[in-house]
Amino acid sequence: MIGLLILPAALLIILIFGTPLIRYIWLSFHASSVITGLVPIANKGANWQRLINDQRFWQDSFQTFRFAALSVSLELFIALAIALLLNQKWRGRNLVRAITLLPWALPTTVMALGWRWIFNTPYGPIELIVNLIGLDQFNILSNPNTAWLATVLGDVWKTTPFIALILLAGLQTIPQDLYEAFKLEGGSNKEALFKITIPMLKPYILLSILFRLAQAFGVFDLIQVMTGGGPAGSTESLAIYAYLNAMRFLDFGYSSTIMIGSFILIVFSSIFSIYLFNKFKNIQGYSR
Amino acid sequence: MTLILKNIGRRYGKSWVLRNLFLEIKDGECLALLGPSGCGKSTTLRLIAGLDIPDEGSIYINGRDLKNVSPSKRNIGMVFQSYALFPHLSIASNLTIGLKVRGATESEQHQKVSSILTLMKLEDLAYRKPAQLSGGQRQRVALARALLRDPEVYLLDEPMSNLDAQLRESLRPEIRSLILQGQKPVVYVTHDQQEAMAMANKIAVMQKGNVEQIGTPNELYNSPASIFVASFIGRPQINLLPPESGIIKGIRPEDIIINENGINSKIIYQEWLGSSKLIMLDTPIGELRMITSSNDQIPECPKISWDIKNEHRFELTTHKRLN
């Protein structure tokens, strides 16, 4: 009976999420590009063979992974600190809460342009400061070794407030009693953080990790605007590569292959990161 | 060993929630703080625990001034109204965590936790999470945690308010014996006068941040110091007569008797309470409550009176006791 009731919703979800996925999988086994006049022609897994031998795909995977790993960990760390601060009672807290949300509310392209300007050499504020101190120019966006760090910074700046908000919501579900009881048991504030706060925030942290990993793996506009994937392709993400293949090269077959390929990678790495988090938790925890 | 509160005051902004509070609780003594919500009883408890800081006065345990002593150093066992069990930890871990942060060795932890689990009959629940326990079981865990601390003072904040009435009554003697067994001062906060009388050997009745009266349950019942105490203690409530030359008289329902020479009255309704019954009477001096044995046959319009000895007299303006 209940199964029958949720059937329409389930069908809708399958239709909305399943259809494109199936379409992409199907396309990934076809050549469909300007060369074929955009007509899909089955090519027996040639796309997949190409993907596996495509250095650029693996390089972009590596770049996407390190981008996601570093941004998500930094974001969690900073967001937890912000959430803890905002969970305290102090004057002007509400104002600060609202202000911290601003980066999240800003459109990514706008803020990416902002970061591009901030890192601009020689007119951006960072270079101006560096100049004042008397150091050499940074050229952070012009160096393949550092440009990706700048994009991480942009991402952290933008999405930390969002995670902070999730964690803050989580913090507010922890009854004050628990901290008081823990204090009376002889625990310090620091111990409370590791033995109560973080374990109790676990579902919220997991949610943030999952959500943010998926988002960070699909990073597109931030990088497109800040570096365009350069210099030397060092900041190119999988999403940009897939986009290039579809919209610039009109190679829809291979673009679908990249998308499905990265989708598989995302699923595996999400599972892996949750496994890692649980492992870390168990070292800390008392749960049995 | 004694817990002493000397001239304690606490205010939020300009309004005092607690003022001029003096309390002394000796070893093996259980003091109940009784009063309606907002009377300052929970604040008092939090001040003792160090979870809140008084604006005035000092608190001593065995002569040690607790000023600037953090809650974690006060050596206090507290049972919270919500029980405050750590939901992410098993029952055993809930009990161990305190020992761990206080630096007990592993064998010590193990030995103490298993003995308290046995004492509290919680062995079978050791590896369950709090959410899998019933209210009564959770309450036992909370109590076990306080006992395990081997504290200098026990604080219990409405420990039974989340339990149903039947369970509450059946748990009273058990809890009472457990906490008094430690021979430590116990402070027990409740808004239930019956519970206070059952659990405590001394009761402080509080109202609006002041202690109205401290005494044994007997003293509070038989010679309430104010109209507030008289009405708060004893069910059904005391009858208050209309003021007469600056005096308000109070007569407890069980002190009203049938007397041919008494005043006229008429029964409005009756309530059976089991062995006794409550009768509501309409009289020339207002409505009066009366308690009699359920077996007594009371006429429709009884004449009633009371022994003058049983009159409680209060001053009209101050509401203080006169006799």
Add this chain to the structure above:
Amino acid sequence: MKPKVLFVISILISSFTFVANKSVAKTSPSKHINILMPAPFADSTKDLINKFNVENKDNIIINVTRGPLETESVSDLAISSLMLEKSPFDILLIDVTWLPKYAAAGWLSSLDKWITQEDLNKIAIGAQKGNKFKNKVYRWPFVADMGLLYWRKDLMEKPPRTNNELIKISKELIQKKKVKYGYVWQGRQYEGLSCVFLEVLYGFGGEWLDENGAIHLDKQPSINAAKWLKKLIKDGITPKAVTNYSEPESLQLFESGEVAFMRNWPYAWSELQKPSSVVRGKVGVTTMVAEIGNNPTSTLGSWGFSIIKTSKNPQDAFKVIKYLTSIKSQKHLFLKYGYTPISSEIFKDVDILKNSPIITALYKGLTVSEPRPQTPLYAQISDVLQRHLSEILTGDGEVSETMNRAHSISNQILQSAGSNK
């Protein structure tokens, strides 16, 4: 990728409803011709289109969809609409590099039946290029665009004509502390870098993709061109940060007066004449530099109109194109917005010559401009080139090795496409 596509589709849907509403609202028998243009063009052609709509209101009504600002975003929007099979547009204003791709995809109508050789001959030589695919005309030019060398008249008597002269003058000026840098261009990993490289490559007598479809990136001129760009950065003639510069950053630096030369498009001229510009009145414009014995060459970057195959009124659509590219319209757009004309006639117009100090330079530039390789796979090979050039400019690797890699990857792309045919 997916959110982007969704976004584009939602824009499309809204533009659909927009178009639909309009046609429902008007019940007159007039035909509607819908054009998609990048935002700046949509804005600057507003006067012309209003005039047309008033004059032809019983016959043809032009609706302009104002596309995004950025060139490639316009392409995204156009492609998304074309993928729907029933495109809401009759005419697209397209960039020179999109043409082979769109034509190969079968999205465009040939314009041959409306165009005579005589019509073509009236167009300036540079603007004639980049309109054909497989010998059929698919695009009629609207605005010409080409790479120009901007130089500081106050710092030198005449501009350099060779690569070495540019370096020599730059070094002297830097030494004399007249400027901080010698030459600024577009070094970010994007299409602009391909444009810059192509000019230098021609200057070294090289070629990227020849008429027979062979890649020449491993040849000496290609390697020399890449080395030359790298040397500019290494010698401090070009700022290191150029590797993330596109047009606005280059312009900003040149405008501040700290650089002797800039490579940019014609639009920069009017920007440099604004009051905020430090170098206002001190700038000259000329063609690019080249090695001795080679001709200076500019990269052609022009916009033109194409008719979409699914258009129901191609005849009327061509009328609209004719109107928007008429001599009168070209003059109006040049005088008001500085859009480089495409008809030879205008470059000799006395009025225009009097009014514009750079018209001669523009004509010269247009005459020597060359389009980028005209293959449907251009976007792929340009992307490969950009990545490898970016690697050369920002890294320490051997230039010839990197160019060889770019060469073989480009070859693979072209060959695998050939085998798929």
